[in-house]
Every structure is written in C-alpha cells, then in structure tokens.
Amino acid sequence: MSLSREDIVIHLKEIVGSERVITDEQVLQKNSVDRFRKYADIHGVFTQPLPAAVVKLANTQQVSDVLAFMNKHGINGVPRTGASATEGGLETVVKNSVVLDGSAMNSIISIDIRNMQATAQCGVPLEVLENQLRAQGYTTGHSPQSKPLAQMGGLVATRSIGQFSTLYGAIEDMVVGLEAVFPNGNITRIKNVPRRAAGPDIRHVIIGNEGALCFITEVTVKIFKYMPENNLFYGYVLDNMQTGFNILREVMVEGYRPSIARLYDAEDGMQHFTHFADGRCVLIFMAEGAKNIAQATGAGIEEIVERYPECQQVDSKLIETWFNNLNWGPDKVAAERVQIMKTNNMGFTTEVSGDWASINTIYQNVIRRIRDEFPHAGDITMLGGHSSHSYINGTNMYFVYDYNVVDCKPEDEIDKYHNPLNKIIVEETIKQGGSMVHHHGIGKHRVHWTKDEHGSAYYILKALKEVYDPNGIMNTGTIYPIEK
Numbered sequence: 052m053s054l055s056r057e058d059i060v061i062h063l064k065e066i067v068g069s070e071r072v073i074t075d076e077q078v079l080q081k082n083s084v085d086r087f088r089k090y091a092d093i094h095g096v097f098t099q100p101l102p103a104a105v106v107k108l109a110n111t112q113q114v115s116d117v118l119a120f121m122n123k124h125g126i127n128g129v130p131r132t133g134a135s136a137t138e139g140g141l142e143t144v145v146k147n148s149v150v151l152d153g154s155a156m157n158s159i160i161s162i163d164i165r166n167m168q169a170t171a172q173c174g175v176p177l178e179v180l181e182n183q184l185r186a187q188g189y190t191t192g193h194s195p196q197s198k199p200l201a202q203m204g205g206l207v208a209t210r211s212i213g214q215f216s217t218l219y220g221a222i223e224d225m226v227v228g229l230e231a232v233f234p235n236g237n238i239t240r241i242k243n244v245p246r247r248a249a250g251p252d253i254r255h256v257i258i259g260n261e262g263a264l265c266f267i268t269e270v271t272v273k274i275f276k277y278m279p280e281n282n283l284f285y286g287y288v289l290d291n292m293q294t295g296f297n298i299l300r301e302v303m304v305e306g307y308r309p310s311i312a313r314l315y316d317a318e319d320g321m322q323h324f325t326h327f328a329d330g331r332c333v334l335i336f337m338a339e340g341a342k343n344i345a346q347a348t349g350a351g352i353e354e355i356v357e358r359y360p361e362c363q364q365v366d367s368k369l370i371e372t373w374f375n376n377l378n379w380g381p382d383k384v385a386a387e388r389v390q391i392m393k394t395n396n397m398g399f400t401t402e403v404s405g406d407w408a409s410i411n412t413i414y415q416n417v418i419r420r421i422r423d424e425f426p427h428a429g430d431i432t433m434l435g436g437h438s439s440h441s442y443i444n445g446t447n448m449y450f451v452y453d454y455n456v457v458d459c460k461p462e463d464e465i466d467k468y469h470n471p472l473n474k475i476i477v478e479e480t481i482k483q484g485g486s487m488v489h490h491h492g493i494g495k496h497r498v499h500w501t502k503d504e505h506g507s508a509y510y511i512l513k514a515l516k517e518v519y520d521p522n523g524i525m526n527t528g529t530i531y532p533i534e535k
C-alpha cells in the first residue's frame with residue numbers, strides 16, 4: 052500500500068533529520084517546475100502536483116538511505132542541483148514526489164594538478180570550481196552560459212556543453228570517473244583512469260541520465276592550463292547561413308580547434324551584435340591555448356575565411372566585448388522576470404544537431420515551417436538561431452524564438468506557444484536524420500519523440516530503465532515516455 056504524504060515526510064525526517072526535510076508550500080511550488088514553465092512561475096501559477104517534500108541531502112550515505120526507502124515504497128524522486136534546467140526535467144509530475152536536492156553536497160574534494168583532474172561533489176557550482184582552478188592557473192574548460200547557476204551533478208546528468216566546446220569538448224569528454232547511487236541504494240564508484248578498454252564505457256550509463264536512472268553524488272573532471280593572455284578573437288559578417296556552415300566545416304575538417312566557432316543568422320545576430328551586424332549573418336571564432344597553438348589556429352581560420360570574399364572582417368575588439376559578457380547568473384534571471392512581467396514577451400530556445408549535409412536544410416525548413424504553419428506566427432517577435440558547437444561531421448543549431456503572449460492564461464502559454472514551436476523543430480530535425488536534443492537533455496517535453504530519436508536503439512535505452520530502476524521511481528516522465 053502506498054504511503055500517505057504525511058507518512059512520507061515522517062519517514063524522511065527519521066532518515067535524514069527534520070531540518071533537512073522542507074515542506075513549506077512556497078518552496079514546494081518552486082520545486083515543482085523548472086525554467087520550461089517560467090511564464091507560469093513568474094505569474095505565481097503552479098499546475099504540477101506539489102512534491103511531498105524537498106530533501107536537502109548531506110552525503111552519499113543519506114542519498115542511499117533515502118533512495119532505498121523510496122524504492123521500497125514506490126515513491127517518485129526528482130534529483131535537483133542548480134535548478135537551471137530548461138526542459139521540464141525538474142517537474143514533479145507524479146503525486147507526492149520527493150525532490151532530492153543535492154545542492155548542499157558542495158565540497159570540492161580535490162584539485163590534483165599532477166594528474167590534471169579535479170573531484171567535486173554534485174552540488175558544487177561550476178563557477179566556484181572554475182574560479183578556484185583559475186586562481187591556480189587551471190580551468191575545467193567547461194563554460195555553459197549557465198555557469199553561475201549550474202552545479203556539477205546537473206551538468207553531468209544533462210550531458211551539458213560549454214561555449215568553448217570545440218577545443219575542450221562537452222562534459223562527456225571531460226568526466227573521468229563518478230560516484231552515483233541507484234534506486235535500490237547501491238553506491239557505485241567508477242574509478243579515475245586515463246582510459247580503459249574493460250568492456251563498454253559504463254560512465255555513459257550515468258552521464259546524461261537526467262535523474263531517470265540514478266543520483267550522481269561525485270564527479271571527477273579533467274583540468275587544463277588556463278592561458279587567457281593568448282586569446283585571439285575573429286569576427287565576420289556575411290550574407291547567408293550556407294556559406295557560414297561551409298566555413299565552419301572547413302575549419303573543423305582541416306583540423307583547427309578554435310575554442311569558440313559560432314555562426315548567427317541575421318535575426319539572432321542582431322540580438323547579440325547590434326553594434327555591427329547590420330542585418331547580416333555573423334561568424335565568430337576564438338583561438339586559445341599555448342601561444343604557438345593559438346596563433347596557428349588563428350592564422351588557419353583567417354586563411355580559410357579569406358577563401359570566401361563575401362565575408363567582411365570586423366574589429367576583433369567587438370568580439371572580445373561580447374566574450375566578456377558570456378554568462379547568465381541570478382542577476383540576469385531576475386532581470387528577465389521583471390522584463391517578462393512588463394512586456395508579456397517571452398524568449399525560448401530549442402537546440403538540435405545535424406550533419407553537414409543536412410544542417411542548412413534543418414535550419415531553412417524549421418524557419419519556413421514556423422512562419423507558414425504556426426497558427427500564432429503573428430505573435431512572434433523574433434525567430435532565428437545560431438550554430439555554436441561544431442564537430443568534424445556536423446554542427447548544432449540553436450533555435451531562438453521570442454513571442455508576445457496574447458489572450459492566454461499563464462498556465463496555457465506552454466501549449467499555445469512553446470510546445471507547437473518545439474514540435475516543428477523536433478519533427479523537422481528527426482525527419483532530416485539529426486538529433487532532436489543537442490545539449491539541454493530530453494526533459495519531460497521532448498519525451499514524446501524519444502522512440503523516434505533512437506529508433507531501434509531504444510531497445511538499449513529501455514533496458515537500462517528496466518534493470519536499474521525496475522520500480523520506476525526515478526524522475527518519472529523524463530527521457531522515458533509515461534506508458535498509458
């Protein structure tokens with residue numbers, strides 16, 4: 052028989068102590084959503100079932116004890132660290148869920164310069180780790196725009212990527228080893244080694260699990276030398292996206308590794324580079340690392356772009372100014388709330404990827420279909436996007452859309468605007484053979500397409516859930532669609 056809400060709270064208090072179990076209604080409301088429902092949140096409207104409690108976990112043993120209790124009684128748990136999720140991964144869709152808050156597990160365990168790796172608990176904010184490393188001349192190389200908000204557990208759980216990914220890679224390239232707790236309370240540690248060929252890479256069962264398989268308690272990542280004095284910036288304006296994609300491809304294929312390689316369409320370019328974009332597409336690069344490498348990378352980029360006379364170079368100082376304002380912290384989140392209240396104008400993004408042969412088609416088709424098919428296209432105030440992470444075989448596309456919320460209750464905004472726009476982007480990307488999620492995770496709103504995304508490989512993904520979470524208590528509705 053399932054436990055009542057009151058009984059769940061009583062048991063949790065027995066396990067972790069009453070000071071770690073929060074049942075304040077306002078806290079529960081905020082913990083029932085993430086930024087996917089920011090419009091309703093800003094208006095104080097919360098439609099998801101409120102969790103029974105938020106548990107502020109103190110250590111790995113507590114995570115194990117709490118999960119074993121929840122597993123025994125079939126109680127749904129939603130892991131949470133920095134709460135910067137954008138795709139509904141933090142929504143508590145099941146009645147009487149428990150939010151497993153790892154943000155108090157915030158110790159940096161070691162910075163190991165000899166072996167060039169750092170170990171941190173799940174609740175360490177990336178910015179704190181990064182600042183400590185920089186003070187010693189090192190960096191994680193990980194720089195998502197949400198660096199001031201996101202924490203190590205969530206960053207690994209979502210397969211996040213930073214703005215310097217072309218050089219340093221994404222989080223999966225950085226994680227060396229991990230500790231995680233599975234729903235039955237089993238504590239698992241994957242040791243830190245430079246490489247192994249001891250069977251399949253089991254780190255990947257944990258990296259990107261979005262709290263749907265296990266709770267990540269500790270992470271070890273690689274570190275790199277920090278040499279900002281060698282940074283070189285390059286910026287160009289050009290007339291069309293296809294040319295920009297061609298240049299990005301050539302840079303990657305010829306083996307250059309700029310840390311930043313970005314292409315903005317005219318609409319998005321005007322948002323970020325109002326001072327020089329002048330209605331054209333914008334292409335930017337940053338070269339970094341040891342002086343000789345940075346200079347060779349910069350020279351290679353200049354040589355490649357020179358093959359395209361339609362590109363006009365802009366003052367590198369303009370790109371450096373942009374670079375100095377990369378991140379989104381609590382101040383910008385607060386300012387955004389005020390702005391949305393004042394204007395009723397909302398901004399959202401959906402990020403996908405495709406190979407070089409399909410990415411321009413994905414981009415063009417999505418923009419055309421939204422303009423032609425979306426019934427409220429008249430409310431859209433900005434529609435565009437950029438490519439911000441390139442690989443030898445393709446790149447991502449980060450669609451950006453702003454709209455005025457017109458004749459709509461706060462709780463209906465998602466269904467009237469965000470979901471139909473998301474649908475067009477996801478469907479068109481899958482149709483062209485791309486991936487519907489480049490780096491935010493599936494969450495709870497792209498879950499309708501998980502099977503389409505994976506095709507016959509869904510067999511493998513499904514088996515992980517069946518084996519590691521047989522009672523289905525981990526973040527129900529995330530990654531895995533709820534079967535009716």
Ligand SMILES: Cc1cc2nc3c(=O)[nH]c(=O)nc-3n(C[C@H](O)[C@H](O)[C@H](O)COP(=O)(O)OP(=O)(O)OC[C@H]3O[C@@H](n4cnc5c(N)ncnc54)[C@H](O)[C@@H]3O)c2cc1C
Nearest residue numbers: 132133134135136140195196202204205206211212262267
């Ligand atoms: C302004 C802004 C900019 C952003 N820019 C980027 C960007 O550049 N690159 C990028 O990749 N993302 C970006 N994001 C998205 C978000 O920051 C990332 O997904 C980030 O990795 C989430 O980390 P978090 O600690 O906030 O996790 P949370 O929001 O707390 O959780 C995210 C997901 O991970 C799960 N989870 C959290 N902690 C754990 C744990 N310990 N164990 C298991 N599962 C867990 C949650 O259940 C949820 O599904 C941005 C978000 C915002 C708001």
